[in-house]
Amino acid sequence: MASIDLTKLIQENVRSLKPYIVENISCEVKLHANENPFSPTKELLALFATSLQKIQLNRYPDADSKKLKLAIANRHLVKTDNLVIGNGSDEIILLLLQVFCKEGDTIIIPDPTFTMYSIISQSLGIKTKTIPLDHNWDFNANELLEAAEKSKSRLIFLSYPNNPTGNCFSETEVRQVIEEFSGIVVIDEAYYDFSKKSFINEIKNHNNLVVLRSLSKIGLAALRVGFGVADPFIIQEINKVRLPYNSNALSQNFAEHIINNFTTVQNQIDYILKERNRVITELKKIESIYVFPTDSNFFLFKTEKSASDLFYHLMYNGILVRNLSSHPKLKNCLRVTVGNKNENDRFLLAVKEFVAN
Ligand SMILES: Cc1ncc(COP(=O)(O)O)c(C=O)c1O
Structure with a gap:
């Protein structure tokens, strides 16, 4: 029986990483992961069901995702x-x-931002230089570019x-960074369908x-589908390191359906945006709460009372949100995804109960 010291075998970059915690707390109302509160519509589910009969589960999927790419290209007017x-x-x-970094390199990200940029970087031995966002959660392009030059970064x-x-x-500011940076600028538009602003x-x-x-964020979280748009040269280089069947057959097929039948999803997006405005208007009536402006299907808010106490109060009431208060710039801040009307009402009621006590 082998009993060796496994910690000695783990790469230092990985050993020092803290795992990305995915809240797995069972709450009825899930407002913590920026998902769409609605499942795909009946029409879409019917299309998925028909496809399921045809997909050959014993065969590898199309390694190049050709049909899905074609649907995306048509919708977004790219090649x-x-x-x-x-x-x-x-x-x-x-x-x-x-593709772009080697161990010891440094990438540039604003702070606070999506944590996966730094977590994945660290796992590869890549350092992260953070640029603090200002009180409007914005950055200065010159400052960012200067930091990028100083640390010889290739990726922002x-x-x-x-x-x-x-x-x-x-x-x-974003435009200046794209135009003046002599490396790669990644604009992560995961929430584009809510902001409608794009590069x-x-x-x-x-x-x-x-x-x-x-x-x-628009209804297929379970299937794990994302895409990147870039110069064909960059795409070719990415394809050298991409695993051959990284996108499975069901994901490719269902994603194609959702893209080709977008009006059904658009109705859900419109509903979520209306609900977002209603919830924020209600929250703004509470003096001890400050809601930050948002272009997404979620929003950040700050409480005068302890955000952790509110987080647990919500959880006690079956509502899960994201507690960000351990981040130095997000003291007493919670992030909430917009849910359906019933979920949002439950959230509002619980918040009102909390501030009243
Ligand atoms: C800004 C941002 N980028 C990317 C992702 C990852 O999305 P996906 O589910 O497509 O991996 C998220 C998910 O929360 C996100 O917030």
Whole structure:
């Protein structure tokens, strides 16, 4: 029986990593992961069911995701050779880091932002230089570019809108970064369907730009589908490190259906945006709460009372949100995904109960 010291075998980069905690607390109302509260519509489920009869589960999927790429290319007016499909957009973040960085390199990200940029980087031995966001959760392009030059960075990640703050950064600052940076700028538009602001049309003008999109926020989180849009040269290099069958047959097929039948999803998005405005209007009536402006299907808010106490109060009432208060810039802040009307009402009621006591 072998009993060796396994810790000695683990790479230092990995050993020092803290695992990404996915809250697995069973709450009836899940407002913590920025998902769509609605399942796909009946029409879409019927299409999925028909496809299920035809998909050959004993065969490998199309390694090039040709049909899905074609659907995306038609919808977003890009060419298929501008596209790479990922097992979630998280995978494309990993692929970009593999293509452009080597151990010891430094990437630039704003702070606070989506944590996977730094977690994946650290696992590859890549360092992260953070640029603190200002009180509007925005950044100064010159400052960012200076930091990038100093640390000889090749990669900048901008979440647009930014998770967890919810806002899109100033368009002029982002544009300056794309135009002046002599490395790769990744604009992560995971929440595009809610913000409607995009740099995708700039791909043809800037060969250092990569735009990421996700289907996780609009109803297919379980299937893990994301895509990247970039100059064909970048796509070719990504394809060298991408595993051959990274996107499975069901994900490719169902994603194709959702993209080709987008009006059903668009109705859900419109509903979520209306609900978002209603919930925020209600929360703003509470004096001890400050809601930050958002372009996403979630929003960040700050409480005068302890956010952790509110977090547990919500959880006690069966509502799970994201507690961000351990981040130095997000003291007493919680992030909430917009749910359906009933879920949002339960959330509002529990918050009102909390502030009244
Ligand atoms: C900004 C941002 N980018 C990427 C992702 C990952 O999305 P996916 O589910 O497509 O991997 C998320 C998920 O929360 C996100 O917030």
